[in-house]
Amino acid sequence: MNISVQSKQEVPALSFSVRVKSGVKKNWYKFSRNKLSVVGLIIVLIIVFSAIFAPLIVPYPHHAGKFVDYANAGTAPCAEYWFGTDNFGRDIFSRIIFAFRGALYMAALVLAIAVPIGVFLGLIAGYYQGTFLDTVIMRVTDIFLSVPPLLLALAIAAVLKPNLTNAMIAVTVMWWPWYTRLVYGMATSTRNEYFVKASELIGAGRLHIIFREILPNCLSPIFTKMALDVGWVILIGASLSFVGLGEQPPTPALGQMVSDGTRYMPDLWWMTVFPSLAIAVTILGFNLMGDGIRDMMAKGEYDRE
Amino acid sequence: MKLSSYVIKRLLYSIFVLLGLSIVIFIIARVVPGDPARLALGPRAPQFAVDALREEMHLDKSLPVQYFYWIKGVATGDLGKSLITKRNVVEDIAEFLPATLELVLVSALFVIVFSIFFGALAARYKDTWVDSFIRVMAYTGVAVPSFVLAVIFLLLFGYIWPIIPVLGRLSAGIQPPPTITGLITIDSLLTGQLDVFFDALKHLILPALALAVGPLFQEARIVRSAMTENMGKDYLAAAVGFGMPDHVITGKYLLKPSLIPAVSVMGLDIASLMSNAFLVEVIFNWPGISRYGMEAMLRKDLNAISAVIIVFGLIFVLVNILVDLIVAYLDPRIRLGGRSS
């Protein structure tokens, strides 16, 4: 990314495209060196695609909403219902695809809110290292990191009204401190680098230094962590919805489907098994892709084992 | 920095962190709508009794004053009454904590033993199918949440292939041993009741495995890469050259340094074990503090929620100190003072 910004300024048009292409190529090379990353990317693309176009591609879109059909309740997997139907007679396949929507929405929104907050606080604390502001921010961060994350999220979500929004609030509240800590570490070291000192000397403002000098140097690890975190957010979201603290029925959610299924084991085993697989495959896909992005972001390590 | 002063410093800081945590929890617990006194006595209780209880619980005071009373209670071991069990939360915790500790300890044991085993195996058979298998397991282990694993275990071993018990801590009809530590396996061994010990152990296998599988294979990968790296080190060849005994070479020069990176992420693993225990205990009907905490959360039993989180925070903080100490023991190069910031 930063390559393209530089080239815009200095390099003539023709070679610009060449360099961008080589940048993409290089990144793709780094990413795809591990075939598993490509597998992950494909899984993620399929999931995102099917979530976006869910109403068009699933056989029974209305089964994801206010619908019951007790005549067809508990049908085993067959040609008509690939993954069978649940105790309400709703197509499990259709519901899983629709459940991806909530999961992705949650991951995107949680990261979109938690990361800027966490990064901002980390930058401020790092820049004002040693001051009162630093102490306050980092002590609060430590407090939030002193309990296992899922636990705090459960507590917050439980105390609020159970729905998707509150589940997202709960996860966001426990997610930002990790970014604060990450950025803090990098910001404290970067602010003592010569190029920061130099721009301070020529009279650059604090905002400029924080956002234009320090922040760009933290971006690569931030993006790497974000890529790896998507799977985690989905996992935590599934855990919350497993105990009934996420999306409320009849809107489907993966964790909720698994927990509903356990009541009908072993007779309606498909109610449990397919949503479980969906959770595993989703998280696996995002983790593998995250690993690929981490490889891609790693600087110049062509010969890493 | 000396060990003792390091530990004291860490402990003091932990107290500060836990105090902060208590404020966070207090705020969470008090923003909830509803009158805790009314909740405790039920909708038909006469107003005078509710008022009396409100006064007893200091609910008529301002929030900071309420916090003061609450934290004073926490310090003196009085965490208030639970709505569910109608008794002091401290008693509940004393009753339910050992079951969770037993579960988490056994799964931590699984993680340690099997991660070293599989890690060493993968290192020994590097780049063969064994290595690949363990790598695949590492990826899947992380991707399958422990509650999903628990549900699948329940389906497999509860119904389809019922060879291991799936519910509770002991089979019906087996009398639990007298409480000494509260950990049934240890208590039964202390009192020499082998049949109880084995029964308890059988009940532990599935829930502990459901918790352990995720962290286990990840740790195995870490052990593997540390070992492959260390195996190529010259000092090992030198040690062999000196004619040192085999067990010294493997134990002191290969295994010990290879464990450092694995142990240092153990703290995070414990966090994942403890929080996942929340869901796994519910599934396996394990009468531990997590199941109690889960129920407290679903029923908005605020005193119980606060207490459970404080207890978990405390355990988590202590585990992290312990992990740092173990890492320092394994790797003398690490100076404790430098890590406390």
Place this chain on the structure above:
Amino acid sequence: MGNLVKHKKLAAMIALVFFTAVVLAGCGGGGDQEGTSQGGERIIRISEANVPNIDPGVGSDYASSIALVNIYDTLVFPDHDGSVKPWVATDWETSSDGLTWTFNLRKGVKFHNGDELTAEDVVFSMERMLTMGEGYAYLFTEVVEDVKALDDYTVQFKLKKPFGPFLQTLVRLYILNKEQVVSNLGDGPYGEMGDYGKEWLITNDAGSGPYMVKELKKQEYLYAVKFDDYWGGWEEDAPEAFKIIGTTSPSTIRTLMTRRELEITDQWQTKEALEALDNIEGVEVNAAFTGTILNIMLNTKKAPTDDVHFRKALTYLFDYDTAVNSLFPGCKKTVGPISESLPGFSKDLTVFEQNLEKAKEELAKSKYAGSLDQYTVELAWIAEVPDEEKVALMLQSNAQELGINVDVVKVPWLSFVDQIAKPESTPNASLVFVSPHYGEAGTIFESRYHSKSTGTWEQCEWLQDKELDAMIEDAIGTINFEERLPKYGAIQKKIVDLAPTIWAFDQAEKRAYQADYVMWPAAERIKKDEPVTPVMGYMFYFRDFKVYPDRIPQ
């Protein structure tokens, strides 16, 4: 060079670790002694939604009622037909104005600690209940003026107003040993009575019933054993102990039933789970009509359910046939607020049926006819009762056909109880099973539709209809049962006109039980088509049960 080490030593190390692993895993397979179910003990184990609350002044849910019925004694005991028979009270008389009730007590009734039960204990138990105001106290707070002991064996109640079903309500006055409770008082809000023994009574009993508490394990079970000196004596093969287990988890229940470690299941098992249980050898499913109705309570103080036509539209929308045929097979359709099995039930009403035409008509008459899209009906179901979700989702999809938005919410019981304390926070519609507290229609009118019960989980309608209140008070103030009946009928008609509730169905309380080795009197009566007592908990008076451990199927 490193290869030297790599092979031999590493192999040895792997062997070592593997050995540890095998030992660990081996332990698991090692103990083969299967837990044999408590060697021939005559015990009834029953699962319930929660561990009972065994304080007679506090407990009032199903599990607690079962426990209290077996641990404590009452002045009178409910008979199968809904009337009561003498119990601790041998006989009684009523003053002509119906305000004074005098009971003569049986002599020689022993509490579990050996003390004799006297009139003082009855007085104490009633006063304790009235002061604390929890549990079943509401049956008495509006009625009982004063209670006193005339002598050791005579107790007299003074009522505030005539109350017809007073005798029937006395099955909820469990008699505590005053001396024992007073010597175990803790700190609390009740003045000189401290906590009224609440703390102590959580895990101990002070009763005289056929069973005494042996162990109450929080979150797990209540275990009680036979009281040998019970005044009523014992028959052969009666259970020597009972255990109420606080779980409804279907996997647990099924495992326990298969292993014969549970004799009777709870009534909250889903239809699918019951079918599976029925397939276990020797297990039968017993369906009893005990006056329980699944109510969809409509909040009459909140838009849009504050409009009577809107509510009527909902009652016509609901698919009663699917409910009793597919969702809850064996249950019956209702005619109104009172179950067919409860004395006082009116036969003059018509059975509810789904009728979309009528629903549309009513909807058109309602003030929300043109603005349906602006309103959402919040429909709450109780998290602990999974089958309710089926009803909730069905109503939701029924309502959608007419363009009514229904929002289904799952609420844990305790939050629900908190939510319904105020009309603003009470959901538009709430799915709640309500059982009669004593064996007559009056109980339902009082606890469900009289203004005094608003804000409790039994009335989420907030009906507050003055005229109806007066009718109910008049009916239950009528001492003669035959005279009460037509008044009960009029009340039922009036309530149906107000349409505060969708009476989804008359519930058959279904429980699987070990028919091969347990003789359950209520189940036997049902097989013979005889009535069973509709008073919650009394189907499980374990002293009348028989257990034959030698008949347990292998």
